[in-house]
Amino acid sequence: MxxxxxxxxxxxxxxxxxxxxxxxxxxxxxxxxxxxxxxxxxxxxxxxxxxxxxxxxxxxxxxxxxxxxxxxxxxxxxxxxxxxxxxxxxxxxxxxxxxxxxxxxxxxxxxxxxxxxxxxxxxxxxxxGTATMSVDELEWQHIQRVLGEHDGNISATARALKMHRRTLQRKLARAPQRGA
Incomplete structure (x- = not known):
């Protein structure tokens, strides 16, 4: 340095x-x-x-x-x-x-x-990592991709995923553990 x-x-x-x-x-x-x-x-x-x-x-x-x-x-x-x-x-x-x-x-x-x-x-x-993903991890990955497509906008992401905004916020608040 x-x-x-x-x-x-x-x-x-x-x-x-x-x-x-x-x-x-x-x-x-x-x-x-x-x-x-x-x-x-x-x-x-x-x-x-x-x-x-x-x-x-x-x-x-x-x-x-x-x-x-x-x-x-x-x-x-x-x-x-x-x-x-x-x-x-x-x-x-x-x-x-x-x-x-x-x-x-x-x-x-x-x-x-x-x-x-x-x-x-x-x-x-x-x-x-290369471990097989659980269903929760796959869902999380999909939510993150859609969230990125909507520039982090929770409301727009919830509409795109056809879920309630609060449900999406709850899912974002508890990220799945690897391999769980």
Whole structure:
């Protein structure tokens, strides 16, 4: 890394996870800033122009992918890693198309995150694993794809999926566990 520590922005609405990850990344030589929502993330990005961003896919029920474009407008050279509790090929491809440089499934070790931030090529299969998906995981993947197609708009996604908005919000709030 440079003599001056690289700025890294961690964006995750789970405050405990955010704090632990931020502390661990700071111990590895980054100057870390933490955001828990989209507005705070953009404010910190504007103030510090981070070279690296670790972005949670699901920010309090909204798609974190919506932040990729504005973050890249602030710093076009930023390396954005999308971190998610549930990984799917559809969201990985969508994240990369939007400008993310990496995509990892939680739980991810801090050293794996640091390595992914520095590597140029995305290995989607290793990022999401190759285990057979459950019905809940397939449903989640489909919901994420439709949510992405509607730019994170919950109401439009619910209409497209022909389900009630509150039902969709409940499904988004409890992501299925891998292999469950």
């Amino acid at each position: 440079n003599e001056e520590q690289a700025h890294l922005l961690v964006i995750d609405d789970d405050q405990t996870f955010n704090r632990v990850l931020s502390r661990a990344l700071a111990q590895r030589g980054f100057t870390v800033f933490s955001a828990h929502d989209q507005a705070q993330a953009l404010q910190l990005a504007d103030a510090h122009e981070p070279e690296y961003v670790v972005l949670d896919l699901n920010l309090d029920g909204a798609s974190g992918l919506r932040l990729i474009e504005p973050l890249l407008e602030i710093n076009p050279n930023a390396r954005i890693l999308v971190l998610t509790g549930y990984a799917s090929i559809a969201t990985a491809v969508n994240a990369v198309k939007l400008g993310a440089t990496q995509y990892l499934a939680k739980p991810a070790e801090v050293d794996a995150i640091v390595k992914a931030l520095r590597v140029d090529e995305v290995d989607i299969e290793s990022a999401i």
